[in-house]
Amino acid sequence: MLLVRPDTTLADVRKFGEECQRRWGITPLQIFLHKDEGHWLSGHPEAEDRESFQIGERWFKPNYHAHIVFDWMNHETGKSRKLNDEDMTEMQSLASDILIMERGQSKAVTGKEHLERNDFIIEKQKAELQRIEETKRHKEQQISFAEQELKQVKSEIRTDKLKSVATDAATAIASGVGSLFGSGKLKDLEQSNENLRHEIAKRDKGIDELKAKMQQMQEQHGKQIRNLQGIHNQELETKDKEISRLNTILEKAFNWFPLLKEMLRMEKLCYAIGFTKDMVNSLLTKKESIRCNGKIYSEEHRRRFEIKNDVFKVEKSPVDDNKLVLTINRQPIGEWFKEQWKKLRQGLRQSAEEPRKSRGFRM
Secondary structure, eight states: EEEOOOOOOHHHHHHHHHHHHHHHOOOOEEEEEOOOOOOOSSSSSOTTSSSEEETTTEEEEHHHEEEEEEEEETTTTEEEOOHHHHHHHHHHHHHHHHHTTTOOOOOOOOOOOOOOHHHHHHHHHHHHHHHHHHHHHHHHHHHHHHHHHHHHHHHHHHHHHHHHHHHHHHHHHHHHHHHHOOTTHHHHHHHHHHHHHHHHHHHHHHHHHHHHHHHHHHHHHHHHHHHHHHHHHHHHHHHHHHHEEEEEEHHHHHHHHHHHHHHHHHHHHHHTTTHHHHHHHHTSSOOOEEEEEEEEEEETEEEEEEEEEEEEEEEOOOOOOOOOOEEETTTTEEEEHHHHHHHHHHHHHHHHHHHTTTTTOOO
C-alpha cells in the first residue's frame, strides 16, 4: 500500500510500479487507486491538517492511498525474489520522488525502531478500534442531546396542556356568558382553543417521530459497533494465528539449521556497520574475506571509526561452534570497537591537558 496525494493519478502509480520492475524484477499485476475512503473526525481537525474538509457540521478526514499487487516470482529460477533493508529503503525513496511525497526519516536518524509487519498491523487495528470508540462517544453525545431536546419538548407540552385546560374553562365560562348575553367573542375563543389543540397534537407527533429516530440511531450504532468489533477481533485472531505459525516455522528452521539464526544476526550487524549488499553477500554467501577502507559505524558507541586496508571475515566462534563472529584483522569486531573507543577517549584527554601544561608559572 502507498500513501498518495489528492492529485496523484493512476499513471503516476503505474510509473512507480514499472520502475520497481526495472530495478528489482518484481512485476506489477494490479493497481488500485482509492480516494473515497477515510473517517469522520470527532471534532475539528488540527491546525496543520490541510486534507480534512467539512460536510455540514462535521469534518471528514480522507485517506488517499493506492494498492499494488506485485508478482514476486523469478520465473527463470522458480524462486521468490527477496529484498533486503537497503532495497526497501531505496523503494521508499523511489516512491517519494515519483509520487512527490514527503520522505520519512530513517531509523538511523530518528533512533526509533521500525515495527515489524504484523506488529504494525496490530497497532493499526488498535488505532482503528480507538477511532471506533471515539465515534461511539460522539453518537452517545448526539443521543444525549436528543434526550435533552425531548425533555424540553415535554416541558413545553405540559405548559401547553395547562393552557388548554385554562382555555377550556374560559370557553365554558364564555359559553355561559354568551348564552346569557349573546357575546360575539364566543366563536373566536372556540377557534383559538381548536388551534391550540391542533398545535399540541402536532408536537405529540413530533415527539413520537423523535423517539423512533433515536431508537433507530441506537440500533444502527450498536449494530455498527458490533460488526466493527467482530471484524477487528477476527483480523486479530487471524494475525495471531499467522504469527504463531511463522514463529513455529522459524523455531523449526533454527533447530534444523543452528547457524541460520547466527547468519541472520551477522547480516543485520553487517548492514548496521555500513556494508553494502555485495559486501554482505561476499562475507555470508561466498564466505570470503573482504578488504576495506573508509569508516564503519558502531551502534554501541554511536559513532564511526576509520579503517585503512583492514580485512573483514565472518568466522566461527572459538568458544562455541554454533556461534559466528565478525572479525577485523582476525580480531572480533566488538573488541576492536572497544579499543578504538578507548584510544579516542585517551586522545581527547591528552588534548585537554596539553593547554594546561603550557601555561607555566608567572613571577
